Amino acid sequence: MSHATQDHATLSKQFNKDEARVNWHDETLWFVRQKRDKMAFSLSEWELLRGAASAIKDNVLSNLHDYLVEFEAKAQQNGVHVHWAANGAEHNQIVHSILKNHGVTQMVKSKSMLTEECHLNEYLAKNGVEVIDTDLGERIVQMREEPPSHIVLPAIHLKKEDVGETFHQHLGTEKGNKDPQYLTEAARQHLREKFLTRKLALTGVNFAIAETGEFVVCTNEGNADMGAHLADVHIACMGFEKILPKREHLGVFLRLLARSATGQPITTYSSHFKKPREGQEMHIVIVDNGRSTQLGRADFRNSLKCIRCAACFNTCPVYRRSGGHSYHTAIAGPIGSILAPNLDMARNADLPFASTLCGSCSNVCPVKIDIHDQLYKWRQVLVQEGHAPLSKKLMMRGMTFTLSNPKVYRLGGKIGRWALRNAPFMVNNGLNPWFSQRDMPEAPKESFREWYLKRQKE
Amino acid sequence: MKAVFYLFINGLKIKKMSRDKILAAIRQNQPALKPLPSLSGLNQCTFEAKEQYKNVLKSIGGHIVEVDNETEIVQYIRENYTQGHRFITTLPQFAPIAETNWSDNDPHDLENVELMLMAGTFGVAENSAIWVTEGGLGQRVAPFICQNLAIVLNAHDIVPTMHEAYERIGSADYGFGVFIAGPSKTADIEQSLVLGAHGARTLVVFLVNGA
Ligand code: SF4
Numbered sequence: 042m043s044h045a046t047q048d049h050a051t052l053s054k055q056f057n058k059d060e061a062r063v064n065w066h067d068e069t070l071w072f073v074r075q076k077r078d079k080m081a082f083s084l085s086e087w088e089l090l091r092g093a094a095s096a097i098k099d100n101v102l103s104n105l106h107d108y109l110v111e112f113e114a115k116a117q118q119n120g121v122h123v124h125w126a127a128n129g130a131e132h133n134q135i136v137h138s139i140l141k142n143h144g145v146t147q148m149v150k151s152k153s154m155l156t157e158e159c160h161l162n163e164y165l166a167k168n169g170v171e172v173i174d175t176d177l178g179e180r181i182v183q184m185r186e187e188p189p190s191h192i193v194l195p196a197i198h199l200k201k202e203d204v205g206e207t208f209h210q211h212l213g214t215e216k217g218n219k220d221p222q223y224l225t226e227a228a229r230q231h232l233r234e235k236f237l238t239r240k241l242a243l244t245g246v247n248f249a250i251a252e253t254g255e256f257v258v259c260t261n262e263g264n265a266d267m268g269a270h271l272a273d274v275h276i277a278c279m280g281f282e283k284i285l286p287k288r289e290h291l292g293v294f295l296r297l298l299a300r301s302a303t304g305q306p307i308t309t310y311s312s313h314f315k316k317p318r319e320g321q322e323m324h325i326v327i328v329d330n331g332r333s334t335q336l337g338r339a340d341f342r343n344s345l346k347c348i349r350c351a352a353c354f355n356t357c358p359v360y361r362r363s364g365g366h367s368y369h370t371a372i373a374g375p376i377g378s379i380l381a382p383n384l385d386m387a388r389n390a391d392l393p394f395a396s397t398l399c400g401s402c403s404n405v406c407p408v409k410i411d412i413h414d415q416l417y418k419w420r421q422v423l424v425q426e427g428h429a430p431l432s433k434k435l436m437m438r439g440m441t442f443t444l445s446n447p448k449v450y451r452l453g454g455k456i457g458r459w460a461l462r463n464a465p466f467m468v469n470n471g472l473n474p475w476f477s478q479r480d481m482p483e484a485p486k487e488s489f490r491e492w493y494l495k496r497q498k499e
Numbered sequence: 500m501k502a503v504f505y506l507f508i509n510g511l512k513i514k515k516m517s518r519d520k521i522l523a524a525i526r527q528n529q530p531a532l533k534p535l536p537s538l539s540g541l542n543q544c545t546f547e548a549k550e551q552y553k554n555v556l557k558s559i560g561g562h563i564v565e566v567d568n569e570t571e572i573v574q575y576i577r578e579n580y581t582q583g584h585r586f587i588t589t590l591p592q593f594a595p596i597a598e599t600n601w602s603d604n605d606p607h608d609l610e611n612v613e614l615m616l617m618a619g620t621f622g623v624a625e626n627s628a629i630w631v632t633e634g635g636l637g638q639r640v641a642p643f644i645c646q647n648l649a650i651v652l653n654a655h656d657i658v659p660t661m662h663e664a665y666e667r668i669g670s671a672d673y674g675f676g677v678f679i680a681g682p683s684k685t686a687d688i689e690q691s692l693v694l695g696a697h698g699a700r701t702l703v704v705f706l707v708n709g710a
Contacts, residue, residue, distance in 0.1 A: 069689075069690055072690070073690070084543075084544075085543045086540075086541055086542065086543040086544075089540065089541055089543075090541060092536070093536050093538065093541060096533070096535070096536035097535060097536060099533045100532075100533050100534060100535045100536075102529060102530065102533075103529055103530050103531060103532045103533045104529070104532055105525050105529050106522055106525045106526040106529060109522065109525070110522065125517045125518035125521055126517060127517040127520060127521055131517060175697070176687070177685045177687040177688070177696060178685075178687035181687065181688075194686075194687065194690070195687070196687055196688070197690075199689075200689060201688050201689045201691070204688050204689075221688040221689060221691035221693050222691075222693050224688055225685060225687075225688060225693040225695070225696065226695075229695065229696065229697060232697060233697070236697070237607055237610060253670075261683065261684050261685060261696065262683055262684070262685050262696035262697045262698065263643045263683040263696060263697045263698025263699070264696070264697045266639070266640070266643045266677070266698065267640070267643050267644065267697050267698065270606060270638070270639040270640035270643065270644075271606055271607060271640055271644075281521070281525070286535060288665060288668065288670075289538060289662075289665045289666070290538075291661070291665060292538070292541075292660070292661040292662040292664065292665040293538065293541065293661075293662075295661050295678075296625075296660065296661050303686075305559065306555055306559070306625060306626035306627070306680070307623075307626035307628050307661075307678065307680050308680070309559075309679065309680055309681050309682070309683055309684060309698070310643075310677055310678070310679060310680075310683075310698070311628070311677065311678040312675070312676075312677045313673070313675065313676040313677065314675055315672075315673060315674055315675060315676070316674035316675070317674075318633075318639055318674060318675065327521075329517075329521045329524070333521060333524035333525050333528055334524075334528070336524075336525060336528040336529055337524075337527070337528030339530070342528075342530070
């Protein structure tokens with residue numbers, strides 16, 4: 042078992058040191074989840090929409106080869122250069138070669154989880170290229186030299202005091218001023234200068250349409266458009282699963298995306314890029330980076346239906362109380378825990394265990410991915426392949442033994458309840474991970490089984 | 500020279516190799532073909548389109564100004580935006596109050612625009628988005644770089660949901676098209692909503708009633 046970094050449990054422990062902040066994180070994300078519910082419940086066709094979105098994505102995955110070929114041909118007809126990257130390294134080289142061709146060493150970038158996945162910023166920095174992230178949340182974490190902790194709300198782990206201090210250091214805002222309006226205005230001025238002076242802009246892609254060769258980028262801030270429409274060169278990077286067959290399918294996905302993500306009826310801007318503007322050069326980089334392997338894993342291919350709305354993050358009790366950084370991967374949360382082991386089983390073996398399997402993620406997912414089932418299936422695969430974290434292995438072995446021996450199970454329960462009542466220090470000690478950052482409930486005197494048997498006798 | 504040529508060919512080969520490798524892996528790994536679902540019956544909304552449009556726009560930070568004619572629009576603009584600043588429009592009838600000859604300029608030249616006035620092709624009641632394509636924008640960057648955006652929308656041109664919106668767009672050809680819903684905004688600092696992130700700080704929709 043090789044861990045290049047600390048595992049989820051260790052990193053969560055660090056996040057949980059500040060209880061007030063964890064509670065705030067938990068409540069804020071739950072609030073976003075409630076906004077999503079309000080939107081979902083206000084549409085009586087919500088479940089029909091989820092069903093349609095899921096079925097469209099099923100069709101896409103089953104016909105990806107032809108859709109991608111069609112998309113490429115249409116995009117080329119539209120005057121767009123199309124590139125293919127087998128992995129993150131190749132993606133980064135392609136972007137760098139375009140920069141070099143234009144003699145450009147500074148660029149702006151709007152939110153693209155794919156470039157996070159490929160570690161593009163680090164690669165370009167090593168090669169002498171300055172990248173400015175223009176999404177406000179991403180700019181904040183970039184200044185702090187941190188990765189985003191959430192795919193839709195990149196700086197959700199920070200309080201306004203933190204942002205105030207960061208901007209004071211980097212943008213010269215007043216010390217101690219933490220007013221969001223004031224800080225956003227400072228960022229607006231700072232980034233406007235970048236938009237106006239940078240010759241190359243990179244954006245992500247939310248949807249790419251095979252039928253027309255166009256791609257759609259959704260933002261609230263307008264940063265993708267400010268970058269792309271002012272730059273001489275626009276590069277759009279996409280994982281190959283972003284394909285939709287026809288333009289009309291956007292109707293389904295644009296109805297679901299923002300409602301699921303932030304509880305808005307739609308993002309402020311849904312920009313459809315089809316051809317470069319006159320005199321502009323436009324590139325699309327289509328990236329595999331493990332996706333074709335995932336497509337071949339029948340149990341896990343559904344994860345490729347994800348539209349990155351983050352509803353599964355906001356609802357997840359583990360994510361809310363452990364924070365995005367504890368997942369040590371570009372895409373955190375429940376879906377990240379399915380995607381990451383595909384890329385590197387050994388390094389990410391802990392992630393499918395960072396879940397209670399409560400199923401809330403699957404219930405909110407707008408494309409109906411069976412997220413918690415897949416997490417469960419990954420556990421089996423990881424154990425079989427010898428990648429399971431040791432503590433989990435022992436625990437699972439212990440659990441199999443206990444659960445398959447009813448007498449042992451009952452005895453264990455009795456001892457546990459007795460201990461909680463009479464000797465809480467025996468469970469509430471450093472050896473019991475359930476006790477760290479939690480207060481144990483008061484134990485009932487009898488188990489459900491004991492109560493039930495007694496009731497039957499009465 | 501030969502070496503350069505060889506390198507070039509080699510580069511192309513590598514490029515093509517990744518493409519073919521990716522597509523071959525996809526072909527091999529994609530599951531058996533599943534049919535596309537029907538998109539009919541996905542709109543079950545019962546609202547009245549215009550009322551819904553107005554309510555949603557207000558709820559996302561936009562302003563509705565109902566007018567009967569262009570004179571009222573001119574009057575509103577004279578009274579509500581800082582005069583003496585740069586106003587631009589794509590609509591020739593507003594030439595008396597705004598510049599009309601700017602669509603061939605360098606887009607950076609729009610940096611100091613205070614107000615951009617344009618026409619929306621149609622609006623969508625369920626989310627108050629307005630669809631506009633390149634021709635109606637003058638310049639792609641115009642509705643983003645301006646400090647304030649105002650869109651003239653015919654009250655008859657409101658469809659209920661995104662399904663009807665795409666029906667209406669059909670197979671139209673455009674270089675760039677955008678749905679705009681409200682002013683630019685962010686909640687990236689502690690989830691506090693702030694209007695005016697990088698795009699327009701305000702959005703006024705002139706809803707033209709009558710005829
Ligand atoms: S898995 Fe589903 S809920 Fe989670 S981000 Fe993707 S689409 Fe959204």
